[in-house]
Amino acid sequence: xxxxxxxxxxxxxxxxxxxxxxxxxxxxxxxxxxxxxxxxxxxxxxxxxxxxxxxxxxxxxxxxxxxxxxxxxxxxxxxxxxxxxxxxxxxxxxxxxxxxxxxxxxxxxxxxxxxxxxxxxxxxxxxxxxxxxxxxxxxxxxxxxxxxxxxxxxxxxxxxxxxxxxxxxxxxxxxxxxxxxxxxxxxxxxxxxxxxxxxxxxxxxxxxxxxxxxxxxxxxxxxxxxxxxxxxxxxxxxxxxxxxxxxxxxxxxxxxxxxxxxxxxxxxxxxxxxxxxxxxxxxxxxxxxxxxxxxxxxxxxxxxxxxxxxxxxxxxxxxxxxxxxxxxxxxxxxxxxxxxxxxxxxx
Numbered sequence: 001x002x003x004x005x006x007x008x009x010x011x012x013x014x015x016x017x018x019x020x021x022x023x024x025x026x027x028x029x030x031x032x033x034x035x036x037x038x039x040x041x042x043x044x045x046x047x048x049x050x051x052x053x054x055x056x057x058x059x060x061x062x063x064x065x066x067x068x069x070x071x072x073x074x075x076x077x078x079x080x081x082x083x084x085x086x087x088x089x090x091x092x093x094x095x096x097x098x099x100x101x102x103x104x105x106x107x108x109x110x111x112x113x114x115x116x117x118x119x120x121x122x123x124x125x126x127x128x129x130x131x132x133x134x135x136x137x138x139x140x141x142x143x144x145x146x147x148x149x150x151x152x153x154x155x156x157x158x159x160x161x162x163x164x165x166x167x168x169x170x171x172x173x174x175x176x177x178x179x180x181x182x183x184x185x186x187x188x189x190x191x192x193x194x195x196x197x198x199x200x201x202x203x204x205x206x207x208x209x210x211x212x213x214x215x216x217x218x219x220x221x222x223x224x225x226x227x228x229x230x231x232x233x234x235x236x237x238x239x240x241x242x243x244x245x246x247x248x249x250x251x252x253x254x255x256x257x258x259x260x261x262x263x264x265x266x267x268x269x270x271x272x273x274x275x276x277x278x279x280x281x282x283x284x285x286x287x288x289x290x291x292x293x294x295x296x297x298x299x300x301x302x303x304x305x306x307x308x309x310x311x312x313x314x315x316x317x318x319x320x321x322x323x324x325x326x327x328x329x330x331x332x333x334x335x336x337x338x339x340x341x342x343x344x345x346x347x
Contacts, residue, residue, distance in 0.1 A: 049333025053343050055234040058268075061213035061315050068100040068212075069093030070289040070309040072302050073107050074276040079119060082108045083135050093308055094143040100212045100313075102273040103150030104289070105220050105243040106162070108132040111275070111283045113198045116162075120155035123165065123176070133165060141171025146210045150243040150273060151179070151219050159200040164217050164243055166208045174210060177217040178202025181225055190249040193283070195221075205231060205342060213238035213315060220244035223258045223272075226265060231340050233266035238315050242272045251286025256298070264296030267321050269313055277304035294321040 048054045071089040075082055086107055093101050105111070109119030121130035132152050140147040147167040154163035162179035180202045182195040205228065206217040216232030216239070223229075223242045232240055240262060246255045255272075263270040270292040275285040287304035291311045300311035322328065 044334070045331070046333035047329050047331040050331035050337055051234045051333075052337050052339045055328065056236040058214055058236040058238050058315075058318065059209070061238055062211050063099060063213070064316055065312065065314045066099040066212055067097045068102070068271060068291060068311055068313050069096070069098035070102050070271060070273045070291065070300075070302070070311075071104070072274055072276050072287060072289045072305075072307055072309065073104055074278060074306040075104070075107055075110065075281075077110055077115075079109055079131075083132055086132075087135055087139055089308055090139050090145075090147065091143065093310070094145050096310055098145065098310065100146045100148070100210075102148045102241055102271055102289075103136075103243065104273045104275040104285075105151045105245045106153065107150045107243075107275060108152050110281065111245055111285070113194070116153040116160055116198045117155075120153040120160055122155050123163065124156065136165060137167055137171045137173065140167035140169060144169040146174075146212050148215070148217070148241045148243070148271075148273075153199075154178070160198055161202060162195065162199055162219055163202075164206075164219055164241075166206075166210065166215065166217065169211050175206050175208035175217065177206035177219065178204070179219040179222060180205075180228065181221045183221040185250075187249055191247055193247075205235075207232060207235045207237055212313075216240045218242045220246065223262060224254075226262065227338065229262040229266055230338055233268060234338065234340060235343070237268060238318060239269040239271060239313065240266075242270070243274075244272055245275050245283070245285040248284050248286060251288065255286055255288055256290060256301070259290055259292045260296040260298070263292040263294055267294045267325070267327065268318055269294060269315075271313075274302075276306035294318050295324075 090101050109115050121133055123130050123133050136147055136149040149165040151162050151164045154161040164177040166175040168174045182201050184194045184196050186192045208215050214237050216237040259270045273289045274287050277285055277287045289309055290301040291299045293299050294317055300309050302309050
């Protein structure tokens, strides 16, 4: 109900601001004035220099409008059950028309330092050494969907990673994101957790071109670092996906706030997927899987129970919102600069 009310209010705001017969485009004369003014400002402010290397425009997406499913799964200590339940949810989402499906962070076993080694999979080996990975690949291929596979504990040599695998509609691995920022926090009397006791931080940013557009991937704590989202936007992402399991302390305070901030700051879509809440678990997840639009508007959100959220992504809204607020032409490259170290090294 909250998402519906917010959408209705946003529609009224949009229509009143446009004062045009078209609900989704600025009048040509107004758009031209905005662009001319922005270009005049750019001459002295050098907005293109605010990103190094310069930002690239999002490529034309294969689909401009499609359904996304956020599968907020209950997680138990039974790995086989978790895998079967995830498959059921994916299949049900695809049957309802989803072209993109997201799973939660650490969905195949408990979220704990004791469990990470026990439930870890050797993704490179595949097969029986990686039953969660194999299921995701097979179901993406059979259903011909794009699957952002939440995250699982990955074993590589003598190291463990919190890893998100992205599968194309052919079932092939399109990208693998190892959590960059490890969840090490200590809030006295509330929560203490140190992922670094067992996990190793990833070394790479992950941007994947898929059948549903260009997607930037982060995992949970990664969402707190706006630099990552800014770099993904500068690399032309349409959508940022964050499997995450915020807790009962930081979840109510920051989970939605951070999603809306990442979306509004970068004028793109943000999708998150969390585990369902289990009050008997050692780590209690906040839930509230959410889709946020490029104006920071909440399009759809769950509560804390197990369920799948279905919503529509319409990429034409990205161009529209960037017309309303032409931030890319207004940045002050004469005063600040965000450097993409990896892109700089490869160009």
